[in-house]
Amino acid sequence: MGINLTINFLGKELATPVILASGVSGYSDELMSFLDPASVGAVTTKTITLQPREGNPPPRIIEVPGGIINSIGLANMGIEAFLKDKLSSLLKLPMKKIVSIGGTREEEFPLLAEKLSNSRIDFLELNLSCPNIAKKRLFAQEPETCLRIIKNTKKASPLPVIAKLSPQVTDIKDIALACVEGGADALNLINSLPVLCFYAPGEKLRGGLSGPSLKPLSLRLIEETRKVTTLPIIGTGGVYSGKDIIDYFSAGANCVSLGSVLLLEPSAPVRIARELKDILASFGYDSLSRFSSSTGL
Amino acid sequence: MEWNLTVTGNTPLNSSHFLLEIEIPSSFPPPRPGQFIHIKTGEPPGFLLRRPFSIFSYQSEKRKIEVFYRIVGRGTKVLSEKKKGEQINLLGPLGNYFSWDNKTVPLLVGGGRGIAPLHFLYQEMKSNGIEPYVLFGFKNEEDTVFREKFFPERFFLCTEDGSAGEKGKVTDILKKHLPYLQEKINKIFSCGAKEMLKEIYLMAKEKKIACEVSFEQFMGCGIGICQGCVVKTKQGYRRICREGPVFNADEIAWE
Ligand SMILES: Cc1cc2nc3c(=O)[nH]c(=O)nc-3n(C[C@H](O)[C@H](O)[C@H](O)COP(=O)(O)OP(=O)(O)OC[C@H]3O[C@@H](n4cnc5c(N)ncnc54)[C@H](O)[C@@H]3O)c2cc1C
Ligand SMILES: Cc1cc2nc3c(=O)[nH]c(=O)nc-3n(C[C@H](O)[C@H](O)[C@H](O)COP(=O)(O)O)c2cc1C
Ligand code: FES
Numbered sequence: 001m002g003i004n005l006t007i008n009f010l011g012k013e014l015a016t017p018v019i020l021a022s023g024v025s026g027y028s029d030e031l032m033s034f035l036d037p038a039s040v041g042a043v044t045t046k047t048i049t050l051q052p053r054e055g056n057p058p059p060r061i062i063e064v065p066g067g068i069i070n071s072i073g074l075a076n077m078g079i080e081a082f083l084k085d086k087l088s089s090l091l092k093l094p095m096k097k098i099v100s101i102g103g104t105r106e107e108e109f110p111l112l113a114e115k116l117s118n119s120r121i122d123f124l125e126l127n128l129s130c131p132n133i134a135k136k137r138l139f140a141q142e143p144e145t146c147l148r149i150i151k152n153t154k155k156a157s158p159l160p161v162i163a164k165l166s167p168q169v170t171d172i173k174d175i176a177l178a179c180v181e182g183g184a185d186a187l188n189l190i191n192s193l194p195v196l197c198f199y200a201p202g203e204k205l206r207g208g209l210s211g212p213s214l215k216p217l218s219l220r221l222i223e224e225t226r227k228v229t230t231l232p233i234i235g236t237g238g239v240y241s242g243k244d245i246i247d248y249f250s251a252g253a254n255c256v257s258l259g260s261v262l263l264l265e266p267s268a269p270v271r272i273a274r275e276l277k278d279i280l281a282s283f284g285y286d287s288l289s290r291f292s293s294s295t296g297l
Numbered sequence: 298m299e300w301n302l303t304v305t306g307n308t309p310l311n312s313s314h315f316l317l318e319i320e321i322p323s324s325f326p327p328p329r330p331g332q333f334i335h336i337k338t339g340e341p342p343g344f345l346l347r348r349p350f351s352i353f354s355y356q357s358e359k360r361k362i363e364v365f366y367r368i369v370g371r372g373t374k375v376l377s378e379k380k381k382g383e384q385i386n387l388l389g390p391l392g393n394y395f396s397w398d399n400k401t402v403p404l405l406v407g408g409g410r411g412i413a414p415l416h417f418l419y420q421e422m423k424s425n426g427i428e429p430y431v432l433f434g435f436k437n438e439e440d441t442v443f444r445e446k447f448f449p450e451r452f453f454l455c456t457e458d459g460s461a462g463e464k465g466k467v468t469d470i471l472k473k474h475l476p477y478l479q480e481k482i483n484k485i486f487s488c489g490a491k492e493m494l495k496e497i498y499l500m501a502k503e504k505k506i507a508c509e510v511s512f513e514q515f516m517g518c519g520i521g522i523c524q525g526c527v528v529k530t531k532q533g534y535r536r537i538c539r540e541g542p543v544f545n546a547d548e549i550a551w552e
C-alpha cells in the first residue's frame with residue numbers, strides 16, 4: 001500500500017524517519033551496496049575529528065547479553081582527509097547528509113563546523129559524548145560546556161546543529177535545556193552507555209553499550225526531555241524493527257536512527273521501513289505524519 | 298553480497314568440530330583462499346553480531362562451499378544445530394586472500410581450526426600443479442581430522458600430547474624441520490593464534506623466507522564500516538575484515 005513515510009526535519013524532507021547512526025555506516029558510501037537508498041531518510045558519518053585518530057587497541061567489539069560493547073576510540077581519518085577523499089561521494093547520495101563531529105577540546109567543534117560550512121551537507125551532529133580532556137568528563141555531562149560548544153559552533157557555521165547526548169547524566173533535562181539555550185536545532189538521544197565487561201577471565205573491555213537493552217533507557221530519557229523542549233528529537237538506541245519506531249514516536253521522538261542493527265543486518269533499513277508501513281496501515285493511517293500528529297507532536 | 302543459502306550438510310567430525318556445507322548460486326563470486334563469510338547464527342535480541350568463518354573449500358562444479366568450525370560458544374553451538382535443507386544468511390565472500398604464483402614453493406603452517414583457510418589454499422595450489430609442504434598441529438589425535446587429505450610425503454603432523462604425529466606445538470616442530478625445509482620452500486603461509494603467528498614470522502624472517510599470515514579478531518560488521526576488527530601494522534591499525542584477514546607478516550607491528 002502507498003503509505004507515505006516522509007517527514008519534515010528542520011525544514012527538509014526526509015524520505016523516511018530512518019537515519020543511519022554515526023559509527024555504523026562508515027563514511028556512508030560503504031553501506032549503500034546493501035540497501036535501497038529510498039528506505040533511508042538521512043545518513044550520519046562516523047564522528048570526524050580535527051586530526052586523524054588511530055583509535056583503541058583490539059579487541060574493540062564484543063557481544064554481551066542484550067547488547068554490544070564497542071571501544072573503537074573514535075578512530076577516523078580526520079577532517080582534511082574526509083573533505084578530500086570522502087565528501088564528494090557522500091554528497092552524491094540521494095538521502096540527507098549528517099556529518100558527525102567531535103573532539104577532546106571544546107574549541108575543536110567550531111573549527112570543524114567552519115571547515116564544513118560550505119560543504120553542501122544538510123546537518124551537523126555534535127558528538128558531545130566525547131571525553132573532555134580538560135575536565136576528564138564527557139562534554140555531554142556539563143550543561144555549561146554543552147551550551148558554549150553549541151553557541152560557538154552555530155557562530156562558526158550556518159548549518160543546522162543536532163546535539164547528540166549521552167545517557168550517563170544525572171538529569172537529562174538540565175543538559176537538554178542547556179542545548180536549547182545554546183541554540184541547538186535538534187537533539188539526538190542517545191549515544192552508547194559507558195560500561196565494562198570481561199570477555200574472558202580477567203580480560204577487560206571498557207566501552208559503550210548499544211543494542212536492544214538501550215531502548216528502554218533511551219525511551220525514558222526522551223520522555224523526560226520532551227517535558228522541557230519542543231525541539232525535534234532523533235531517537236537512538238536499539239531500533240531493530242518497525243514497532244521500535246512506533247515506540248520511539250510514542251515517547252516523543254520525531255525520527256529514529258539505526259546503529260547496532262546495521263552490524264547484523266546491513267540491509268535493515270529496507271525491512272524496517274516496510275514493517276513501519278505495515279503497522280501504520282494496520283492502524284489505519286496513510287502517512288507517518290498523520291500518525292505522528294496523533295501522538296501530539 | 299548478502300545471501301540466503303541452503304545448508305546441504307553439517308557433519309560432526311568429532312565431539313567439537315563440524316563441517317558445514319552450503320549450496321551457492323552461480324552468481325556467488327568465486328571465493329579465493331583466505332577469504333571468509335560472515336554468518337548470521339541467530340536472530341536478535343539473542344544474537345546481535347554475525348560470526349566470521351574462513352572458507353574451507355570451494356567446489357565450483359558442485360556449487361558449494363564448506364566451512365570447518367569448532368564449537369567455542371553460543372554462535373557456533375547454534376550453527377552446529379543447523380539441519381540439511383535449512384536456510385542460512387551470510388555475507389561474503391569477504392576480505393582479501395593469500396598471494397602466490399607458479400614459482401611459489403609453499404609451506405602451510407596451521408594450528409587447530411586455523412587450518413581452515415590453509416586447506417582451501419592447498420586445494421587451489423594443487424589444482425594449479427603446486428604441491429605444498431604442510432605442517433599442522435592439533436591438541437590430540439581426536440582433533441586431527443582431514444589428515445588423510447594431504448600428500449603424505451610433504452605432510453608433517455603434530456599433537457600437543459603426542460597421540461598422533463610428532464609430539465609438540467606447531468612452532469616447536471617447525472623449528473625442528475625448518476633447517477632442511479628452508480632449502481626447498483620460499484614462502485610460509487599461516488593462520489592461527491597471534492602468538493603462534495609471531496613465532497612463525499620470527500623464524501621465517503631469520504631464514505629470509507617470505508611469510509603471509511591470516512588473523513582472527515572479534516568482528517562487528519565484517520564489511521569495513523565499524524572499525525571493530527583491527528590489527529596493528531607498521532602503518533597503523535588496519536581492518537582485518539577489509540585490508541585482511543591476510544597480511545604480509547613483515548607489515549605487522551608485532552608486540
Ligand atoms: C577471519 C576469521 C576467520 C575465522 N575462521 C574460522 C573458521 O574457519 N573456523 C572456526 O571454527 N572459527 C573461525 N573463526 C573464529 C570464529 O569466528 C569464532 O570462533 C566464533 O565467532 C565464535 O562464536 P561463538 O558465538 O561460538 O563464541 P562466543 O561465545 O562469541 O565466544 C567464545 C570464545 O571464542 C572466541 N571468539 C569469539 N569471536 C571470535 C572471533 N571473531 N575470532 C576469534 N575468536 C573469537 C573468544 O575468545 C570467546 O571467548 C574465524 C574468525 C575470523 C575473524
Ligand atoms: C561500532 C560503533 C561505533 C560507534 N561510533 C560512534 C561515533 O563515532 N559517534 C557517535 O556519535 N556515536 C557512535 N556510536 C553510537 C551509535 O551512533 C548509537 O548512538 C548507539 O550505538 C546506540 O544505538 P544502537 O543501539 O542502535 O546501536 C557507535 C556505535 C557503535 C556500535
Ligand atoms: S568488522 Fe567492522 S570494520 Fe571489520
